[in-house]
Amino acid sequence: MSVARRRVxxxxxxxxxxMRALVERARAPDFPAEIALVLSNRPDAAGLAFAREAGIACAALDHKIYAGREQFERSMQAMLEIHRIELICLAGFMRLLTPWFIGQWSGRMINVHxxxxxSxxxxxxxxxxxxxxxKIHGCTVHFVVPAMDEGPIIAQAAVPALDDDTPETLAARVxxxxxxxxxxxxxxxxxxxxRVEGNRVVRVGAPGATEALRNPSC
Structure with missing residues (x-):
């Protein structure tokens, strides 16, 4: 009996x-989540075209037309509820979220930095x-909390910072x-x-997950 996939x-x-990397991975039949919605605060966001071509529901809520941050986020929350969303991934979403919105998704919203x-x-x-x-730089996936770029760390990957690197070459490797x-x-x-224990994320069950956490590049 198949298990229902979480709606993301x-x-x-x-x-x-x-977003493209998440969509590509979620196409695997055994992936435990489906990308059910791509939502942008910019109607001209280039990623929306890719999502439409991939057959994913899209929504654009222009934050500029709202009276304030709370009104924008309540519209966003309503859209997420309409699409029965269970988990959120931030992928270059350039808006600071309020504690109210983050509280609605505590433990269910993640970000990559x-x-x-x-650091x-x-x-x-x-x-x-x-x-x-x-000499070492990299990236982090973490749970979203009200403080910017904080929250329990789920995974990290490191790359060397080379002597001849520019911000652009280093960014590409990261x-x-x-x-x-x-x-x-x-x-x-x-x-x-x-499972979150204090500010630490630990893995439970799924024996293959521990090794993947230690070696996310594999």
Whole structure:
């Protein structure tokens, strides 16, 4: 007897590079989640065209037409409920979310950040890492909490920062790893093999998940 797949919404603001990686992984018949909605705060977001071509329901809610952040988020919440969404993945969604909205999705909303948190929260992560002369850089998938770029860490992947790197070359290598660990993290979340203990995420059940967490690039 087949198990129902968890319904996922991906929130984007631009081209949705990580969205594409999630969509591609979710096409596997044994993946425990389906991408049921792609929602953007920008009607011109390039990722919406890809989602439509992939046969995924799309919605665009222009945040500029709302009186405030709360009104926008309540419309977004209503759209998510209409589509019976169970989990959310942020994929380049360039809006700070309020504690109210995050509270609606506590433990069910994840994000990918282009740095090894807790280092380099915020923007321009690759430029800042190179300016500091770090030798190791990378990316993080974490649960979303009200504080920006915080929350329990689900998975991380590291890449070397090379002497001749520019922010663009370093970003490209980090993005390759984002495309690997983000779908893996969604798979673990949808399969119910993650448990949060304090600020740590531990794996329960599914014997293959532990090795994947240690070696997300494999």
């Amino acid at each position: 919404a991906i929130l984007i603001s631009g081209r949705g590079s990580n 282009p740095a090894l948190l807790p 380099y929260r915020g923007l321009r992560t690759h430029e800042r890492a190179l300016a500091d002369g770090v 993005l390759e790893q984002e495309h690997k660990i983000y779908p893996a993290a969604l798979e673990w979340l949808a399969a119910g093999v993650l």
